[in-house]
Amino acid sequence: MTAPLEFTDVTKDYAGFKALDGLSFKVQPGEVLGLLGHNGAGKTTSMKLVLGVIAPTQGDIRVLGESSTGHASDRLRRALGYLPENVSFYPQLTGREVLRYFARLKGAALHAVDELLERVGLSAAADRRIRTYSKGMRQRIGLAQALLGRPRLLLLDEPTAGLDPQVTREFYRMIDDLRGQGVSILISSHVLPGVEAHIDRAAILGRGRLLALGSLAELRDRARLPLRIRVQGEPDRDQAVELLRPLGFEPCPPGPVLELQGDPERKLEAVRALLALPGVTDFELIQPALEDLYAHFNRSGAAQPCTP
Numbered sequence: 001m002t003a004p005l006e007f008t009d010v011t012k013d014y015a016g017f018k019a020l021d022g023l024s025f026k027v028q029p030g031e032v033l034g035l036l037g038h039n040g041a042g043k044t045t046s047m048k049l050v051l052g053v054i055a056p057t058q059g060d061i062r063v064l065g066e067s068s069t070g071h072a073s074d075r076l077r078r079a080l081g082y083l084p085e086n087v088s089f090y091p092q093l094t095g096r097e098v099l100r101y102f103a104r105l106k107g108a109a110l111h112a113v114d115e116l117l118e119r120v121g122l123s124a125a126a127d128r129r130i131r132t133y134s135k136g137m138r139q140r141i142g143l144a145q146a147l148l149g150r151p152r153l154l155l156l157d158e159p160t161a162g163l164d165p166q167v168t169r170e171f172y173r174m175i176d177d178l179r180g181q182g183v184s185i186l187i188s189s190h191v192l193p194g195v196e197a198h199i200d201r202a203a204i205l206g207r208g209r210l211l212a213l214g215s216l217a218e219l220r221d222r223a224r225l226p227l228r229i230r231v232q233g234e235p236d237r238d239q240a241v242e243l244l245r246p247l248g249f250e251p252c253p254p255g256p257v258l259e260l261q262g263d264p265e266r267k268l269e270a271v272r273a274l275l276a277l278p279g280v281t282d283f284e285l286i287q288p289a290l291e292d293l294y295a296h297f298n299r300s301g302a303a304q305p306c307t308p
Ligand SMILES: Nc1ncnc2c1ncn2[C@@H]1O[C@H](COP(=O)(O)OP(=O)(O)OP(=O)(O)O)[C@@H](O)[C@H]1O
Pocket: 014, 015, 017, 018, 019, 037, 038, 039, 040, 041, 042, 043, 044, 045, 046, 085, 190
């Protein structure tokens, strides 16, 4: 099956400044790919290239099997859903009016509007003016707008920036549903903790270059960051350290609970040793989080798995 989105060796220069440098990746059918990077890494530039708003300086971008810059780009734009980073609508219009307006622009069926309002949980607020909407409600109307025309490929640029944790969770639940329906999604973010559980793979961008691409498990394998073990109970700290140090585990700085970090390959040996230690009532294995992997591949200093 053709990948809904494919970047091949894409470079984008803005007046001599390389915003993207040899970027290649694919979004597979029904996949959620996280495009992760710091401010200025090239996430929005990538989105604009997919939309055909700007053209690559070099390289090729295939969107739903067609070139993003060819004569098909208008039609392609209609087949895409896009939620921009700073979503803004006419404040004096109601939610329903905004969606009807965009449905006409996109050539989407007007009867889809009420269904979409329901889907994003805004039916009750459909006849309120946008200027009375909270930030979370505006993001939801933005998502509904992006879903007009039942796009097979959805581009979400920093969709949860500025949302509170509860609204962020609700937003990701909607993303999970869409993924379940086979929609392919490119989601850019620099807010990493929330996105981790909702993406199939991550593409880590740094200064326009692809630093790493893979599932969390693949990135963990590649990075080989230390595994952290949090020990519950009241074992003798010195005894625990003495036992685990020969296995390559070192204690984290003293805190309310004992934590050690070391080679993930020696996890079982470490666990066995811990189980034999008096006072241990339980333990928790803590894998490097997406944030740790991101820091590792960005080389913005070694990841600090010992920090909470
Ligand atoms: N029209 C433009 N002209 C010149 N430089 C630009 C232009 N648009 C973007 N850039 C530069 O290209 C780089 C990538 O910008 P881009 O907006 O793609 O980053 P981003 O990853 O989306 O960042 P953010 O998280 O801050 O939105 C930045 O250094 C930016 O200043």
